[in-house]
Amino acid sequence: xxxxxxxxxxxxxxxxxxxxxxxxxxxxxxxxxxxxxxxxxxxxxxxxxxxxxxxxxxxxxxxxxxxxxxxxxxxxxxxxxxxxxxxxxxxxxxxxxxxxxxxxxxxxxxxxxxxxxxxxxxxxxxxxxxxxxxxxxxxxxxxxxxxxxxxxxxxxxxxxxxxxxxxxxxxxxxxxxxxxxxxxxxxxxxxxxxxx
Amino acid sequence: xxxxxxxxxxxxxxxxxxxxxxxxxxxxxxxxxxxxxxxxxxxxxxxxxxxxxxxxxxxxxxxxxxxxxxxxxxxxxxxxxxxxxxxxxxxxxxxxxxxxxxxxxxxxxxxxxxxxxxxxxxxxxxxxxxxxxxxxxxxxxxxxxxxxxxxxxxxxxxxxxxxxxxxxxxxxxxxxxxxxxxxxxxxxxxxxxxxxxxxxxxxxxxxxxxxxxxxxxxxxxxxxxxxxxxxxxxxxxxxxxxxxxxxxxxxxxxxxxxxxxxxxxxxxxxxxxxxxxxxxxxxxxxxxxxxxxxxxxxxxxxxxxxxxxxxxxxxxxxxxxxxxxxxxxxxxxxxxxxxxxxxxxxxxxxxxxxxxxxxxxxxxxxxxxxxxxxxxxxxxxxxxxxxxxxxxxxxxxxxxxxxxxxxxxxxxxxxxxxxxxxxxxxxxxxxxxxxxxxxxxxxxxxxxxxxxxxxxxxxxxxxxxxxxxxxxxxxxxxxxxxxxxxxxxxxxxxxxxxxxxxxxxxxxxxxxxxxxxxxxxxxxx
Amino acid sequence: xxxxxxxxxxxxxxxxxxxxxxxxxxxxxxxxxxxxxxxxxxxxxxxxxxxxxxxxxxxxxxxxxxxxx
Numbered sequence: 001x002x003x004x005x006x007x008x009x010x011x012x013x014x015x016x017x018x019x020x021x022x023x024x025x026x027x028x029x030x031x032x033x034x035x036x037x038x039x040x041x042x043x044x045x046x047x048x049x050x051x052x053x054x055x056x057x058x059x060x061x062x063x064x065x066x067x068x069x070x071x072x073x074x075x076x077x078x079x080x081x082x083x084x085x086x087x088x089x090x091x092x093x094x095x096x097x098x099x100x101x102x103x104x105x106x107x108x109x110x111x112x113x114x115x116x117x118x119x120x121x122x123x124x125x126x127x128x129x130x131x132x133x134x135x136x137x138x139x140x141x142x143x144x145x146x147x148x149x150x151x152x153x154x155x156x157x158x159x160x161x162x163x164x165x166x167x168x169x170x171x172x173x174x175x176x177x178x179x180x181x182x183x184x185x186x187x188x189x190x191x192x193x194x195x196x
Numbered sequence: 197x198x199x200x201x202x203x204x205x206x207x208x209x210x211x212x213x214x215x216x217x218x219x220x221x222x223x224x225x226x227x228x229x230x231x232x233x234x235x236x237x238x239x240x241x242x243x244x245x246x247x248x249x250x251x252x253x254x255x256x257x258x259x260x261x262x263x264x265x266x267x268x269x270x271x272x273x274x275x276x277x278x279x280x281x282x283x284x285x286x287x288x289x290x291x292x293x294x295x296x297x298x299x300x301x302x303x304x305x306x307x308x309x310x311x312x313x314x315x316x317x318x319x320x321x322x323x324x325x326x327x328x329x330x331x332x333x334x335x336x337x338x339x340x341x342x343x344x345x346x347x348x349x350x351x352x353x354x355x356x357x358x359x360x361x362x363x364x365x366x367x368x369x370x371x372x373x374x375x376x377x378x379x380x381x382x383x384x385x386x387x388x389x390x391x392x393x394x395x396x397x398x399x400x401x402x403x404x405x406x407x408x409x410x411x412x413x414x415x416x417x418x419x420x421x422x423x424x425x426x427x428x429x430x431x432x433x434x435x436x437x438x439x440x441x442x443x444x445x446x447x448x449x450x451x452x453x454x455x456x457x458x459x460x461x462x463x464x465x466x467x468x469x470x471x472x473x474x475x476x477x478x479x480x481x482x483x484x485x486x487x488x489x490x491x492x493x494x495x496x497x498x499x500x501x502x503x504x505x506x507x508x509x510x511x512x513x514x515x516x517x518x519x520x521x522x523x524x525x526x527x528x529x530x531x532x533x534x535x536x537x538x539x540x541x542x543x544x545x546x547x548x549x550x551x552x553x554x555x556x557x558x559x560x561x562x563x564x565x566x567x568x569x570x571x572x573x574x575x576x577x578x579x580x581x582x583x584x585x586x587x588x589x590x591x592x593x594x595x596x597x598x599x600x601x602x603x604x605x606x607x608x609x610x611x612x613x614x615x616x617x618x619x620x621x622x623x624x625x626x627x628x629x630x631x632x633x634x635x636x637x638x639x640x641x642x643x644x645x646x647x648x649x650x651x652x653x654x655x656x657x658x659x660x661x662x663x664x665x666x667x668x669x670x671x672x673x674x675x676x677x678x679x680x681x682x683x684x685x686x687x688x689x690x691x692x693x694x695x696x697x698x699x700x701x702x703x704x705x706x707x708x709x710x711x712x713x714x715x716x717x718x719x720x721x
Numbered sequence: 722x723x724x725x726x727x728x729x730x731x732x733x734x735x736x737x738x739x740x741x742x743x744x745x746x747x748x749x750x751x752x753x754x755x756x757x758x759x760x761x762x763x764x765x766x767x768x769x770x771x772x773x774x775x776x777x778x779x780x781x782x783x784x785x786x787x788x789x790x
Contacts, residue, residue, distance in 0.1 A: 001449040001518065001743055004374040004439030004511070005207070005287055012371060012453035019756025020452060020506065023765055027502040030769070031495035034558065037780070038487045041564045045780075046788045048564055049476060050483045078652045099652070111788070116479070122328045122412060124571045124640070128655060130786055131638045133570035135478045137412050138330065142479035147788035155655045157648075159571035159640035161324050163331070164253060167644040170651035206731055445728070447735025451758070506765050510758040517758075519736055525760045536729045555772050565779045567789065596728050610726025636782075694725045 049134065052113065052143035061117040061141060065092040069102050077103045077172065090115060090143070093156070093171070095123035095136045097163050100156045100171025108151045108177050116142045124160030127173065133159065148175040197295060200703035206601060210367075213703045214295035215285035219278045219602050220690075221302055223595070226274035227686055229309070230588075233266030234679050241676070245669035246647060246662070253644045257324065260642065262316050264325025268426070268583070269341070270309050273348055275591050276382065276433050277305075280355040282598075283379030283436060288372065290362035294354065301351035308344025311336050324642060326423065329400060329415040338401035345393045352383045352390075374450055374457070375443075378436030381460040385429045388468050392421035413480035424471035427583060431501065432463055434549070434587040437594050438508045438542060444597050445539040446532055448515040451507050459507070462500035470497055473561035477570045486563045498558050505550050512542075537617050541593025544621035549586030552628050553578060571642070574635030581628040584675075585621055592682050593617060599686065604701065605693035613685045620678025626671025633664045 002008055016024070042048050068083065068091065075082040081102040085091045087110030094101055096119040106112060116125055118138040125134040134142060156171030198213040236259045242250040243259075251259060285292050292298055315321040320334035327333055359380065362368060372380070396418040403410045439456075442448030450456060472489035475481055516528035533539045556578040560569035569575065596613060599605055607613050637658055639646055646665075648655045755762050 001514070001738060001745065003443040003448060003515075004450055005443050007368050007370040007373050008450070008453050009370055014452060014454060016452055016455060017757055019758065019762050020455065020510070023506045023762065024455070024503065026769065027499055030502075030772070031499045034495050034498070034562070034776075035491040038491055038563050041780075042483065042487075045564065045784070046790070047567055047783050047786050048483065048790050049486075049567055050790050051479070053479050053482070080652065121330050122416075126571065126638065126640055128638045129658075131568045131572065131636070132786055132789065133477060133567055133572060135416075135475075135570065137416070137479055139411060140413055140479035145788075145790045149787050155653055157638070157640055157655060159643065160328075161257065161331070161642045164257070164322075165650075166257075166642075167253065167646075167648065168650040168652075170648055170653045170655055172653045206734075444730040445735075446730075447738070449738075502765075505768065506761060509764060510761040513758040513761050515735070518738065518742055525763060528760060533729045538728050538730060550768060551771060555775050558772075559776050559779050562779075565783055568779070568783055568786065597730065600727055600731055606725040606727055608723075608725045610724050613726070689725070696727075 049144070051145070054141045054143070055139060056117055056141040058117070058119045058138055061092070061115075062094060062119055064115070065094040065101070068092040073102070074105065080172075085112065087111065089113075093125070094119055095125070095158070095169075096120055098158070098165030098169040100158070100169065103172045103174070105174045105176065106148050108148050108175050111145055111147045113143045114146050116144070121162045122160045123158050123162050123169070126157040126159040128155040128157050130154065135160065151175045151177045198703055199291070199295075200705045201289075201291075202701050202703050204601065205698060209286055210289040211602075212285050212291045214292040214298065215281050216602055218292065218295070218298045218302065219281045219286075219598070222274045222278040222281065223598065223602075224690070225302075225306065225309075226271050226278065226591075227683060229266045229270035229274060230679070231683050232313075233263050233271055234676065234683070236260075236263035236266065237672070237679075238676050241669060241672040243644065244646075245665060246645075247666065248669075249645075254319075254322070256644045257322050257642075258316065258319060261322060261324050262313075265312060265316065267588075268325060269344070270312075272426075272430055272583070272587065272591075273344075274305065276386075276429060277302075277348065277351045278598075279433050279437065279591075279594075280351065280379050280383060282602075283376045284355045284358040284362070287376050288358070288362040289367040290358055290365065292354070293357050293361045297354050298351060301347045301354065304347025304350065305344050306347075308340045308342070308347060311340030311343065315340065326419065327400070328419075329403065329410045329412055332404060335401055335404040338397050338404055342394065342397045342401060345390045345397070348386065349390045352386045355379070355383050371453075374453060375436050375440045377457055378432055378439065378460055381463055382429050382432035382436065384464050385425055385432055385467065388464075389422055389425040389429055392418060392425060392468075396422060413478065416478060417475060417480070420471040420474040421468060424474060425468050427579075428463055428467040428497070430583055430587040432460065434545065434590045435460070435504050435508070437590040438504070438546060439511070441538050441542040441590065441593055441597075442508060442512045442515065445536050445542065446512055446515050447519065448508075448511040449518070451510045451514060455503055456507050459500040459503040462496050462503075466496040466500075470561075473566070476561075476563050476566035483563065490561060490563060498554075501550075501554060505546070505554075508546060535614055536596075537613050538593045538596045540614075541589050541596075541617040541621075544617055545586050545589040545593065548581050548589070548621060548625055548628070552625065552632075553582030553586055556632060557582060569635065571640060572635035573631045573639045573641050576641050577628045577631030577633075577635055580624060580631065585624040585628065589617065589621055589624075592620065595682075595686055599689050599693070600696055603690050603693075604696050604698060605689045606696055607685060608688040608693045609681075609685050612681050616678050616681045616685065618678075619681065620675050623671045623673070623675030623678055627668055627675055628671075630664050630668035630671055634661055634668065637661050637664070639665070 074084045083102045084105040123136040154173040158169035201210040315337040321337040323331040521528040
């Protein structure tokens with residue numbers, strides 16, 4: 001027996017003691033479980049950051065976002081356009097220093113393709129309070145197929161440092177139940193609407 | 197320049213005068229960086245604690261940058277250079293070949309540090325530690341990092357040269373000791389790390405002076421090749437220090453060289469790719485790339501850590517059992533020298549690194565679980581448990597032996613020194629766990645104001661968040677006291693401390709080293 | 722509080738091992754069912770249990786999210 005600061009004498013490639021072998025075996029098996037869970041979740045689970053991904057010039061993404069807003073705008077909230085796309089639509093959320101635009105009104109249970117990109121620097125899409133967190137990178141369009149599972153009034157917090165206005169960067173996503181009327185419900189300046 | 201060797205009265209190792217000098221210089225530089233980073237830490241903490249909210253927004257992001265660069269680059273890498281000079285020349289009884297090269301390396305690292313500090317403190321680099329393009333800093337920020345990295349690479353090359361010289365001049369017999377092998381692992385990973393650093397900082401420097409473009413996603417990918425691999429240097433160095441501290445404090449033995457060395461090799465083979473776990477929710481890479489690079493590769497590195505997680509405590513236990521502590525399952529732990537700050541630092545480092553740091557990190561390093569963790573406070577909660585309560589804690593613990601053995605001074609304020617690891621580890625444990633809780637509630641990292649007072653829409657966190665952030669602040673302040681004691685004790689001991697009663701220390705030119713014909717150096721335990 | 726001191730590893734170092742102890746590679750304590758280092762084995766099993774628990778709790782937390790793909 002020798003310490004870690006002594007040269008091991010002779011051949012140190014020696015057999016491993018049984019109790020150590022048990023731990024090595026267990027640790028290795030666990031590492032295989034860790035690996036397997038990821039493909040498994042792709043196969044059986046509901047949350048994967050796969051998405052439809054493309055390169056995109058910030059100008060082009062801005063144009064698409066503006067077109068999206070023009071097509072589906074239903075109102076205004078605190079100066080931001082409120083947009084209500086139909087289920088199955090491609091929806092666009094642009095991040096820029098220092099806001100998220102537009103405000104989205106979505107239907108519970110409907111699937112959308114949410115395209116995220118930045119017009120300038122890195123931003124972080126963090127859907128509160130669910131805690132969905134995605135990196136938003138300029139030059140890349142991250143099209144995530146999302147299906148809201150509950151109604152609510154959500155916030156989009158920016159969680160990637162993007163300059164001095166970073167902490168003021170908050171967006172909004174409203175999800176309504178099928179029962180609620182769809183078109184034309186305006187919201188007041190504090191972001192409080194009539195529906196829940 | 198002093199050359200020649202002294203013989204350490206405690207370990208009987210022959211220590212080259214330049215090894216002493218280079219360890220001292222790098223350790224002092226590390227401590228200065230730790231002090232700057234620590235002051236910044238307290239200021240950042242008192243701002244994120246909304247009750248105090250000390251700094252304004254601009255200063256907060258600036259201090260956060262200063263905190264990150266000083267802790268994760270300057271403190272840790274300077275200290276690791278000192279560790280390499282110990283693991284190489286000292287443990288192998290060898291001279292430092294071409295000491296002037298070591299001093300050039302040190303100078304380059306100091307110059308690089310000063311350049312980066314200047315840009316940060318004058319507000320020319322409010323880009324945070326990761327400096328994600330297209331956030332732009334002053335060109336001297338990037339150039340300073342490059343110069344620092346070149347210096348570190350030169351020092352690492354000198355370590356490799358030392359290993360060759362030691363073998364050639366037969367200054368030790370048989371294979372190199374395990375601690376030296378761990379240092380070699382860290383050095384190899386350092387080359388991989390610093391190569392990634394060059395690959396990203398050189399183009400980014402050129403971008404900052406308008407000469408070329410850098411794609412934002414490519415930057416993130418290459419940068420994290422530097423960013424994550426640098427953490428693996430820290431892990432390898434930490435584990436080497438674990439084996440060293442175990443030996444010095446309780447006479448720990450090596451359970452099985454084959455297992456420990458294989459685990460170190462796994463770190464080298466499988467760590468660079470695992471940098472992918474920082475990019476799991478990025479748009480530029482597909483799921484196949486993410487699953488492959490995060491799992492098959494990372495999980496072998498996880499296996500390596502789980503191996504050391506057994507061999508290090510096991511070596512301590514066996515070292516104690518052989519010396520008679522055989523009663524029950526845990527007498528070896530109960531009767532261990534808990535009043536030795538080297539020992540308590542060792543244990544806390546292992547426990548907090550493993551249980552809090554390791555478990556949280558591997559869990560959200562999964563492609564899908566990352567969705568609920570990315571850029572929340574769970575991330576800094578994790579890495580304060582690994583690199584602070586793990587690596588920094590181990591480095592602090594070994595300092596209590598470096599000061600008597602290399603600086604040849606007694607430890608000042610000894611009663612304070614004994615409790616320092618308890619304060620630091622306890623505080624950091626509370627801090628990390630609180631951050632993890634807050635992050636689970638969605639609290640963002642790198643954020644000046646979670647009341648969102650300037651935002652267009654209200655965000656109301658659960659009231660539990662305020663409580664948890666308050667507890668986080670308490671833990672952080674306790675840890676800061678522990679850090680302050682460490683700096684006080686080490687600085688005082690080195691510059692004003694009582695010399696050890698060793699008589700006059702003389703460096704003599706010695707002939708051929710203890711080679712094949714003489715017994716291996718007697719070591720502690 | 723102002724006294725200086727030295728760590729016990731230097732003032733009262735661990736007893737050096739005798740020649741027989743240094744030779745006895747795998748014999749110490751290997752008779753027990755849990756092997757040479759039973760305390761460590763128990764500690765790593767506790768660690769493993771914590772790991773498995775935390776890991777699967779997180780998958781459960783993830784499953785409460787919207788469908789994302």
